[in-house]
Amino acid sequence: MASIKVQCSHCGHEFYMDEYKRVSCPRCGRVVVGPKADQSSGACVIATACARAAGLGDDAPELALARAFRDDFLARSPGGPAFVTEYYEFAPRIVDAIDRLPDRDRVWRQLWRDFQEGLDLVRSGRPELALERGKHLFAELKQRYLGQPRGKGSA
Numbered sequence: 001m002a003s004i005k006v007q008c009s010h011c012g013h014e015f016y017m018d019e020y021k022r023v024s025c026p027r028c029g030r031v032v033v034g035p036k037a038d039q040s041s042g043a044c045v046i047a048t049a050c051a052r053a054a055g056l057g058d059d060a061p062e063l064a065l066a067r068a069f070r071d072d073f074l075a076r077s078p079g080g081p082a083f084v085t086e087y088y089e090f091a092p093r094i095v096d097a098i099d100r101l102p103d104r105d106r107v108w109r110q111l112w113r114d115f116q117e118g119l120d121l122v123r124s125g126r127p128e129l130a131l132e133r134g135k136h137l138f139a140e141l142k143q144r145y146l147g148q149p150r151g152k153g154s155a
């Protein structure tokens with residue numbers, strides 16, 4: 001663990017963090033990305049994989065909206081930072097598991113549709129509902145692809 005001093009790009013607060021991780025700023029709660037964290041997979045690994053399967057790049061506007069949702073809403077809602085941490089722990093393994101499926105294209109297309117429905121809720125001013133759906137979907141994916149009991153940790 002290499003701890004370095006960073007400055008939050010949102011509020012300017014300076015603090016120490018692991019340079020390989022993503023953490024919530026102690027002052028404003030927004031996500032601060034360590035200089036050595038994997039930026040692309042850190043974005044939102046499941047959404048990024050969905051976008052790729054749909055033929056879109058990492059710069060798709062849907063992904064930018066998802067990142068804004070994470071940093072502006074999710075990270076500052078009750079239980080949000082804990083969910084973000086859990087997400088980054090399990091999401092890469094879920095992506096790996098889906099990528100090994102023979103029908104992975106069909107699974108990614110379905111997830112991309114679910115993801116877009118969530119973004120529609122964000123666009124129409126209902127981010128709480130989008131978060132509820134997202135948590136529910138994530139718990140389902142964990143259970144289905146990693147054998148994690150539903151609801152554990154994410155509630």
Ligand SMILES: [Zn+2]
Pocket residue numbers: 008009010011012013025026027028029030
């Ligand atoms: Zn901050």
